Amino acid sequence: MSSAATPATTPPLGPRRVDDGRPTRRPRGRSFASIVLGRTAARTGAKLGLAWIVLLILMAVFAPLIANSHPLLMASADGTLSSPMLDHLTPADAGLFAAFVAGLVVLFTPLTISRRLLAVVGVGLGTLIIVGPGWQLIRGEPLLSRPALVVHDQYRESQANGDIKWAINAPIPYSPTDRLIDRGDTRQLEPSTTHLMGTEANGGDMASAMIHAARIALAVGLIATSISLVIGVTIGGLMGYFVGWVDLLGSRLLEIFSAIPVLYLLLTFAAFFPGDPELFPGVAVPRIYVMMAIIGLTGWVGYARFVRAEFLKLRKMDYVASAKTAGASVPAILFRHMLPNGVAPVLVEASFGIASAILAEAFLSFLGLGLLDQPSWGQLLSQALSDTGRFYWWIAMYPGLAIFLTVLALNLIGEAMRDAIDPKVAD
């Protein structure tokens, strides 16, 4: 730097340095996760896929604001303000809002990418569990004092009677379970300006059902895959690290599970748990949780294989020996030192896994073994063909398209992630 003052007789040893007058700045270290995510997001296919998934997430979280028979905000004739939408919010709705906000906060706080991802998953799952079945277990009553009897057409009626001064309605003013009994026979109406996607077999609005069904699809996809991941990573990790008889037993378990076709397993499990089963006396577990568990319990074999293969390779690595030398315990070595290095291909597989979990849910619901009281894409699809044999194209097309696009989007993201991880493909 001070070379300007001394006459340049002999150049100093070492690399030539050019002083461009700007302060030197060392490039900030980037973790593997952030590099991979950056490369993934750079691909057009993945961008489109991500856009669709983000749209789905927004629809799923804000479904009560988008499609609801209850006005978002209204003033009654005497001028008191109220929000019937808020009064009718379910714990799951509130939980999703909370998780969404928490997710945003975590995403935009300075943490490493991998920790952020972990926190998002943790906060989301935690809120769902606490607000949902957890609250009911502790307090014996739902978190929000929701009226026991939901009358969907009461506000339409009072609006017609002039009991309401003004009201802000949701863009689609029908709840998915609103069968529009005040409108006469609304079953299987073709798409029109009142019902953008027509109505389904029970007379409810298709568009509203589609939006609320996005929640089911995403929740089943994410949670079932998380269950599979936890089981698969634990079993595969133990097999790969301990080798020997642990590996032998685990391999046999994998073979037994992979010998049975998944659809057959799903059907067996689903038939085994009809309706809302009571796991503990007085605690009815909603069917959707049972569905998640069933799909999760049947889908872990692939992850276990992947993790086993990765761990077999990683256990020979010097940094694993080095961690052991430093006095780290076996769980710490397995999950802190090995897992982050071997988890990338498993996460790619998981994005395909979410797609297949969504398909599995649609499949079960289509066969009438899945959700009965809540609209899901598969369940809507099953209404496309009526008992009399008539085919209603709009009831088939929209859910079919939604399933197709979601599975496609997830596969595009998975594909891009796989390429981003593969050192042979990456730049």
Next chain:
Amino acid sequence: MTRPPLLEIAGLTVSFPARGRGAGQRTVAADDVGYAIYPDQTVAVVGESGSGKSVSAMSVLRLIATPPGRFDSGKILWRPNPDEAPYNLLSLSEREMRRVRGNQIAMIFQEPMTSLNPVYTIGDQITEAVRLHQKVTSKQAIGIAESALRDVGIAEPRQRLREYPHQLSGGMRQRVMIAMALACEPRLLLADEPTTALDVTIQAQILELLRRLQEEKHMAVMLITHDLGVVAENADVVAVMYAGRIVEFASVERLFARPLHPYTRGLLASMPVLGQHAHRLPTVDKAASVPDDLPAGVSVAPHITMQPGVRYGGDAARLHRVEQDHWLLCTLDDGFKPTDTRAEGEAALPGLDYRRSLVAT
């Protein structure tokens, strides 16, 4: 003033299931290995690949996977406190062993490129090593990590803590490894060929660094290497290993001045000399490179016996103290007069409480 040894390896025999020709039998990787390490000294363990030098070091930390490995016999006595009785590391539970690893005995490896976990920053890894053994807050741990990096001569330690291993060069990574190993101030450092993967100038720096840190932190070093130049410059005491056995044990001056075992002589003869032109370098003759392939009971190929009447290998050979500071694997038919001056109660193990005086460079 004699101090008790810090570490005593006594009659250690470790075996693995044999592969290849001898399948079904067990290959003895370390055969009745025994020696002592005194506080603050550097013991170099020399030998070629497969001679059992790494196995005996890994055994100290119990890093040998059992199975397939097996500790057939022996004791590893560890005496972190000179006033207390030593305890056998081989009979500790896994949980107790974890408290020794990294805390009292640390280890650094050959490959600095792969010894650091690529997904964590340098800071994460050093603080983790610290917090495994010391009850400190994460802020304090970062402080310890920073001073550890400064100790090993890394500039701008605060910035480096936030960097990932792939951003550092090989020499830097080995420095980080050393910083990690020394963060808990261990009494003994096992250095398994710490400079093999580095180029010669960096090698010299790292060895210099190790020597300085050893002085400052009062720790003993077990230096595993096959580089006799490294031994000559750094060791106080040398153990030469061949086919799982210690064939010669002596102070560094004694060993280089008067090597007795044919294998040691062969090793020393095969060192290239600067400025000397040789068409072929002398090599160590041997029957086989892998212990699996040696005939039963033979630890040294028979034809390298030099002195009539003295057998340096085979079952009958024992490690005898042939001089005050010199042990040799041989049978005593004739040839050597053992000066086995060992008194009753004195440690039967080869071991010298000796540190050479370092000439300031």
